[in-house]
Structures are given as C-alpha cells and as structure tokens.
Amino acid sequence: MNAPAFAPIPFLDLKAQQARIPDLRRRIDNVLAHGQYILGPEVAELETALQNFTGAKHCVTVSSGTDALQIALMAENIGPGDAVFLPAFTYTATAEVILVLRATPIFVDVDPDTFQIDPEHLKCRIAQVKAAGKLMPRAIIGVDLFGQPANWPEITKIAEREQIFTLDDFAQSFGASLNNRRLGTFAHAAATSFFPSKPLGAYGDGGALFTDDDERAALYRSLRTHGEGATRYEVLRIGMNGRLDTLQAAILLAKLEIFEAELARREQLAKLYDEGLKNLVQTPARVANSVSAWAVYAILFETEAQRHRAQYAFKSAGIGNAIYYPRPLHHQPAYTQHHDGTPLPVSEDISSRILALPIHPDLTDAQAARVISYVRATVGAPA
Numbered sequence: 001m002n003a004p005a006f007a008p009i010p011f012l013d014l015k016a017q018q019a020r021i022p023d024l025r026r027r028i029d030n031v032l033a034h035g036q037y038i039l040g041p042e043v044a045e046l047e048t049a050l051q052n053f054t055g056a057k058h059c060v061t062v063s064s065g066t067d068a069l070q071i072a073l074m075a076e077n078i079g080p081g082d083a084v085f086l087p088a089f090t091y092t093a094t095a096e097v098i099l100v101l102r103a104t105p106i107f108v109d110v111d112p113d114t115f116q117i118d119p120e121h122l123k124c125r126i127a128q129v130k131a132a133g134k135l136m137p138r139a140i141i142g143v144d145l146f147g148q149p150a151n152w153p154e155i156t157k158i159a160e161r162e163q164i165f166t167l168d169d170f171a172q173s174f175g176a177s178l179n180n181r182r183l184g185t186f187a188h189a190a191a192t193s194f195f196p197s198k199p200l201g202a203y204g205d206g207g208a209l210f211t212d213d214d215e216r217a218a219l220y221r222s223l224r225t226h227g228e229g230a231t232r233y234e235v236l237r238i239g240m241n242g243r244l245d246t247l248q249a250a251i252l253l254a255k256l257e258i259f260e261a262e263l264a265r266r267e268q269l270a271k272l273y274d275e276g277l278k279n280l281v282q283t284p285a286r287v288a289n290s291v292s293a294w295a296v297y298a299i300l301f302e303t304e305a306q307r308h309r310a311q312y313a314f315k316s317a318g319i320g321n322a323i324y325y326p327r328p329l330h331h332q333p334a335y336t337q338h339h340d341g342t343p344l345p346v347s348e349d350i351s352s353r354i355l356a357l358p359i360h361p362d363l364t365d366a367q368a369a370r371v372i373s374y375v376r377a378t379v380g381a382p383a
C-alpha cells in the first residue's frame, strides 16, 4: 500500500521530543541507581534550577499544578466565607481548589482580545461582593492563559488596594515573561504545572510553587508533606501528600536543557500562523511587553458553525486540534450552583468560537503551512 499523501499532524508529539533530550536516559538511570524515589537529590536540584530560571527566591515542587494551587490557598487559611476571584475562562482546576476548601469562587469575565482576566470587571466583582456583605474578599487568582501573562500590573494594583492575596496560576505559561521578567514572580505566590502537555512537561503529574516570601515557602514545604514540622513525625497542621517524584524531577532537569530552544521554536510557529491567518480569523493578540510560552495557539472563528466546519475538515485530514474551553466554568454543571448569575458575555462568546491549533516544537514549517491551508479553505479564502 502507498503511504497516504499526507501523514496526520498530531496536536502534540512527545515521542518526537524524546529523541531531542540528550540527558534523558542518564538522568533516569541515576535515579534508578540511587533509589531515593521520594525527595531524592534531583528534587532539590530542580528547585534550585527553577529558582534560577524564574528569578523567584523560593521554588517548592509539588505533585501537580492543582495541588500547587490548593497548597497556596491552604497556606492563607482560605475557607468558608471567603471569596476568591478568578477568570471564568480557564481550566477547571483553578476553580476546583477554591471549592475543595469550601470557599466561594467569584467568576470574572475576560478581555475579548487577550482572553485574560479583565481588570475592570475584577474591580466590579470585588465591589459587588463587598456591597453584598456576605463574603470576605480574600484572594485573586490570575491565570496566565495559553502561555501569555495576565495583566499583572493592574491585578497587583487592585489587590494592593484591597489588601488581598494574589496567586498566579501559570500552569500554561512557565517560561513566559512580562517586562523582561519571567512569570513566577508577579504575585505573592505562583503555581505551575508539569503535566506532560504543558510547555515544560514531565512524564507524569508534577507542579511547583514559587514565592519570594520565606514564611510562605516554609509553609508550602510543610503542607506538601502532611503538615510536618521540624522533624518527620511532628504534625503541625493538616496538609497533604503533595510531593513531586524524584523520577519526574530528573526528567524535568533533562527537559529544562532544551526548553529555551523549544520556546523559541514555538514563537517561530506562532509567527507563521499569524502571517498565514491574518485577516481570516482572529489570531492571538499579544499582551504588550511580553513573551508567550505558546502552550496554546488559539484562533477565533466568526461563528460556531465555521468552527464546526474547520473541525470537520481537520478530522478528515488527521490534523490535531482542541477546544479550550467549550464552556466557561460558570456554565459547567459542577459550578452553576456556585455562581451568582452575573452574565460573563465575553467568556460565553469566545468559548463557542475558539479553536486551538497544533504548536508543539516538533511541528515542521510544512505542517504548519498545511494547517493554515485547511483553515483558509474553511473560511473560504484561496489556499
């Protein structure tokens, strides 16, 4: 049989990436040799490397991005009666941890161009909660969506005025920067994820917390190991089993070596897409003075029907794609009962028209060109 004219284009290609990680086997073999699978030397080595990478004073690795978010909120004693503000257009984990701790999520709409939390609407939502007088505004979780930074200068100003805690969910944006500073240092604490499909991904679950605050860092270390004190069997507080495995740390150390080159490649691909798709669909607006980690390259079609046609064409051509997110969180069954009914029109609108294209670092220029040609055909533009 002849090979098909075109091979499928995967949304993500971790197999191809594996071949580009020189130190992978050596790193894994080292762990198998020393056998310290929990909090082995690679965990501390990774924490130091990530501190250096981000410029944060402390890095505490944990078992996932979700656990990183939860530990950060636990450390502030956030719970019943507390309001935590977050964008409605994000992954469920951002909201989930708030409810796990029995606090109340307050969903905020996003900017129609950058899809990041809208600072003006954030101010309105804080004022609403204060006027109602039932909940105490305690924290803002800013999400750096798709690889780009949220509007941290504005979020920080608002949080300072209200004197509330800021948490940066940069699960999708490790490696991105704003004003020549890497993400991880813009809020009181920042949480990232090493889920395999994230810009810096492990071969399993993993995450990390970053902070410049010594007390918070110590609390995070305690909370990730069952609330332990100075000695192993002194239990100071209720914590969790939230450590990063040594094997995952070893894999991340190996991957960190090729990470900068991967970020550069993603940026090249984003430029190819921008050029090939401009004036046909809404391409991602760049946040000013920022460098994206390009976890996701998401375009907006004019209508849901047009997106549907694109997905159909992609499916027949074997082109990977994904909808992040088909519904804003306040419309998800698990969250409707926790939402006060405030319309969030931008989040509602973009979820019906958005589509993510493949942008992994092993995507070739020719593959990107093919993706572009299918999008062009869908919107009725000449190939």
Ligand SMILES: *Cc1c(COP(=O)(O)O)cnc(C)c1O
Pocket (backbone or CB within 6 Å): 064, 065, 066, 067, 090, 091, 093, 094, 143, 169, 171, 172, 192, 193, 194, 195, 205, 206, 207
């Ligand atoms: C992936 C993700 C998380 C959760 O990370 P896990 O490591 O999968 O637990 C949290 N927030 C956002 C925005 C994410 O994209």
